[in-house]
Amino acid sequence: MLLVEQEKDILQRASYTNQARVHNGYHYPRSFTTAYRSRVNMPRFVVDWRDAVKKDFTKIYAIARKNSKVTAKQFERFCFEVGAKLVPAPQEYNCLFESRLIEASYLVEEYAFDTSLLARWAWESLKKRRC
Numbered sequence: 001m002l003l004v005e006q007e008k009d010i011l012q013r014a015s016y017t018n019q020a021r022v023h024n025g026y027h028y029p030r031s032f033t034t035a036y037r038s039r040v041n042m043p044r045f046v047v048d049w050r051d052a053v054k055k056d057f058t059k060i061y062a063i064a065r066k067n068s069k070v071t072a073k074q075f076e077r078f079c080f081e082v083g084a085k086l087v088p089a090p091q092e093y094n095c096l097f098e099s100r101l102i103e104a105s106y107l108v109e110e111y112a113f114d115t116s117l118l119a120r121w122a123w124e125s126l127k128k129r130r131c
Contacts, residue, residue: 010123011115011118012115019112020112020113020114021110021111021113022042022046022110022111022112022113023042023110024038024039024042024084024085024108024109024110025038025039025079025082026061026079026084026086026108026110029069029070029078030069030070032081032082035082035084039082039083039084042110042111046111049113049121051117051121052114052115052117052118053112053114054113054114057112058093058107059107059108059109059110059111060096060105060107061075061105061106061108062097062104062105062106063075063102063103063104063105064103065100065102065103075104079106084108084109085108085109086106086107086108087106087107088104088105088107089104089107090107093105
């Protein structure tokens with residue numbers, strides 16, 4: 001077995017710098033297939049990596065009023081079509097956004113993961129697979 005990694009350790013690039021998110025499809029409103037696959041596979045990731053998954057924070061998606069590639073209505077329809085939970089954000093969160101810039105904001109079901117825990121598990125798993 002050969003593992004090639006550019007960095008000093010695994011999971012130090014995209015997984016680490018992109019907020020270590022466990023996507024549930026919301027991020028891909030212009031790619032139904034990617035969104036649907038993310039949503040369908042998220043529960044498995046959460047089960048397989050439960051010790052590394054972080055759920056204890058509020059997740060909000062906001063749709064820009066201008067220069068967005070999707071409107072709030074399109075985003076709502078997209079979430080319905082892929083089966084992703086979507087709840088309009090209550091005022092306590094809406095007030096965090098400038099209403100002239102944001103058309104709508106939503107509470108969503110999405111998580112993050114602890115890259116150091118996941119990397120440690122991956123290393124242990126790789127060590128066990130040595131020939």
